[in-house]
Amino acid sequence: xxxxxxxxxTPDELSDDDAAELFEEADLVxxxxxxxxxxxxxxxxxxxxxxxxxxxxxxxxxxxPCTENVPRAVGDDAEAKVWRSGDATYRIYLQKQ
Amino acid sequence: xxxxxSPETVRNRLDSDDQLDLIDVREDAAYDDGHLPGAEHxxxxxxxxxxxxRDWADEVIVYCYIGKTSIQAARLIDEYGDAESVASMDGGYxxxxxxxxxxxxxxx
Numbered sequence: 001x002x003x004x005x006x007x008x009x010t011p012d013e014l015s016d017d018d019a020a021e022l023f024e025e026a027d028l029v030x031x032x033x034x035x036x037x038x039x040x041x042x043x044x045x046x047x048x049x050x051x052x053x054x055x056x057x058x059x060x061x062x063x064x065p066c067t068e069n070v071p072r073a074v075g076d077d078a079e080a081k082v083w084r085s086g087d088a089t090y091r092i093y094l095q096k097q
Numbered sequence: 098x099x100x101x102x103s104p105e106t107v108r109n110r111l112d113s114d115d116q117l118d119l120i121d122v123r124e125d126a127a128y129d130d131g132h133l134p135g136a137e138h139x140x141x142x143x144x145x146x147x148x149x150x151r152d153w154a155d156e157v158i159v160y161c162y163i164g165k166t167s168i169q170a171a172r173l174i175d176e177y178g179d180a181e182s183v184a185s186m187d188g189g190y191x192x193x194x195x196x197x198x199x200x201x202x203x204x205x
Contacts, residue, residue: 001145001146002145002148002149002173002176002177003145004141004144004145004169004170004173006173006176007169007172007173007176008169008172036123036124036162036166037161037162037163037165037166038162038163038165041165063166064141064169065141065165065166065169065170068169069165069166069169072165073165
């Protein structure tokens with residue numbers, strides 16, 4: 001069956017191991033499960049403002065479009081990577097620049 | 098690449114007699130609170146299930162809250178549907194309401 005995932009342009013993807021390791025080091029984790037645009041974008045920007053360059057913000061989401069729209073919303077403020085769990089949940093990793 | 102139409106352009110398209118599908122992909126409560134005239138409510142999940150088999154109008158316009166998720170939804174229709182042109186409304190329902198308050202456009 002077609003999936004919105006097929007047409008969503010996400011940033012580079014993390015392996016399971018890298019995702020798990022980085023998740024442990026996250027400076028801020030935001031649970032965005034059940035949330036849809038634009039709320040996660042707003043929260044990501046606010047979260048990044050509270051962090052220092054090099055710090056890591058991780059958003060957990062089940063809304064596939066966010067995996068493209070959140071990284072796009074924060075733009076150059078963060079380097080973005082995405083992890084797909086394989087069971088319709090995702091993590092967006094944003095390292096503040 | 099998905100075209101992004103301004104609310105004014107969408108308004109003009111709705112005022113024309115051309116047959117088009119206007120798709121609102123927001124959540125139920127948002128749609129119930131207010132939507133564009135003639136908009137059909139189709140969530141992303143429903144879109145994934147129906148996009149292939151549905152007989153789409155030649156022209157489809159999709160909108161969401163701020164015009165981001167609607168781009169992905171429009172890509173999905175463009176990729177799997179039989180429409181000739183699929184566009185997203187720039188700025189989403191939020192921009193439509195702003196335009197409505199600036200002029201006499203009233204949502205239903």
